[in-house]
Amino acid sequence: MIKSLVKLTFLFTLVSGSVSSTTFLADIILNGIISKQILNLLFKIIPDLPIYIVNKLYFRNVLKFEIASKIFSKTGISMDINLFPHLAIFVTTFIFITIFSCLFTEKMILRRYKAKKFESEDIEEVLEFEDIEKIAKNLVKKAKLKVSPKILVIDTHTPNAFVVGKTKRPSIVLTRGLIDLLDKDELRAVLSHELIQTKDLFVKSVVALFAGILISLSTVAYWLSLLTGFGQEDDPAPNLIKLFVMSLVAPIAAFIIRLMVNPYKYSIDLESLELHKNRGKLIDALRKIEESKPEFDINPAHLHLFFAVPDLEEYVDILDFKIPTYSTLFSCSPLKNRVEFLNGNLRNERVKIAKPIFFSFISYIFVLFAIIAFDTFNRKDFDFMRATLISSVYLTILLLFFTIFFIVFRFRRCRLI
Incomplete structure (x- = not known):
């Protein structure tokens, strides 16, 4: 039982992490557009979302090497992105696939092969x-x-x-x-x-x-x-x-x-x-x-x-x-x-x-x-x-x-x- 729970937790973390990591990399290329749009949506859904929590979760340009800093500045790739939306994507994906798996795994596979009584x-x-x-x-x-x-x-x-x-x-x-x-x-x-x-x-x-x-x-x-x-x-x-x-x-x-x-x-x-x-x-x-x-x-x-x-x-x-x-x-x-x-x-x-x-x-x-x-x-x-x-x-x-x-x-x- 414990072994199965560990395996499932690992699988769900892997899937959720892949989704949030993909959106994060896309956000870097798009100069933070994705995180800004998600934040606007979150503030509409949850108006009382604490601002200080959102502002704490930032991925900032902390590169100390002058060459690396120049490369990022010249290429226009953003290194100042709010991480809160991507954390929200990870948590939401994890919860969704957990509920989805428990409720629909057996039904979907049985329906796929038209199995019946x-x-x-x-x-x-x-x-x-x-x-x-x-x-x-x-x-x-x-x-x-x-x-x-x-x-x-x-x-x-x-x-x-x-x-x-x-x-x-x-x-x-x-x-x-x-x-x-x-x-x-x-x-x-x-x-x-x-x-x-x-x-x-x-x-x-x-x-x-x-x-x-x-x-x-x-x-x-x-x-x-x-x-x-x-x-x-x-x-x-x-x-x-x-x-x-x-x-x-x-x-x-x-x-x-x-x-x-x-x-x-x-x-x-x-x-x-x-x-x-x-x-x-x-x-x-x-x-x-x-x-x-x-x-x-x-x-x-x-x-x-x-x-x-x-x-x-x-x-x-x-x-x-x-x-x-x-x-x-x-x-x-x-x-x-x-x-x-x-x-x-x-x-x-x-x-x-x-x-x-x-x-x-x-x-x-x-x-x-x-x-x-x-x-x-x-x-x-x-x-x-x-x-x-x-x-x-x-x-x-x-x-x-x-x-x-x-x-x-x-x-x-x-x-x-």
Whole structure:
């Protein structure tokens, strides 16, 4: 419980800090316009806001080096900004995402996959579902888990399952395809796996929600490009825009997932064996799902919640160029590898991230050009010193992020031996 609270607090602080830091850096470039506007709004909402508190929180130019002071004065970058609005942004964001996560995490993910309570007029199907619920209850008693799961169903022929929600009241979601494909013992193995996965489930669910929202921005960009006139026959522009946005958000989403949760399934497979005591049936379930070639529209940031990770395309061909889809940043524990692992044949799992990260870095460079172009247009003059300073800060932050990214992926990689 305490560990989960620490993880969630860290995640919410990370998100809130990123938002407030971004507005702060933008405020510096815009010479304090953002903080002034927010202060005016705050004084309208809270007329009795103590002035002395606001005036105490200032980020002033305290640079003692003459060269640095001259650079800032020549570039016109403000070093005298009120910090109160940015502190207010941090606190407001932290409170908002905390409430939002507690109230809507489970609902939004269940709605995303159209999961619902089982309904059928077929008596055999009703009895079969009641058997599944009994299996789940017996497994909970056997494992002495303090959970009360509810079983939901997705009306699709693709065999898969996932678990989401709060740790003590999880929602285990099965597809109709999975129920039809597997026998009772194989379903018991799958349910055991999902029950073991309820450990730290709320953290996993919240991480999936926020990372999933980031990934969804690429789809939003795709549809916006179609609505704004792109998307004629054989027009690659919408897909290019989608992949460009994906290149910006995918590393951030993958970083959050890898930092906060362990996305690999191998340890959960082993723990579930202690519960259902039938290695062969788990292997059979994995093989049957693999042979069915599951094609299910899963948000890549939600893969760590699912029982079966489908094979995802690593590259797409656009204008005779192979462009990465960034799926390798999220894909882990393929079904084939899990079967080999349970048979004792898998020694290691390698994740190829170099090419996707290279393309992401190039995309972020384009964003830097866009920032400098916007700044030049806004000031109606190109200032080489100012552009150099903005580029230096931007590239320092970018290199720092990707350095931390590689460190996290290095230390949180899959270790089987």
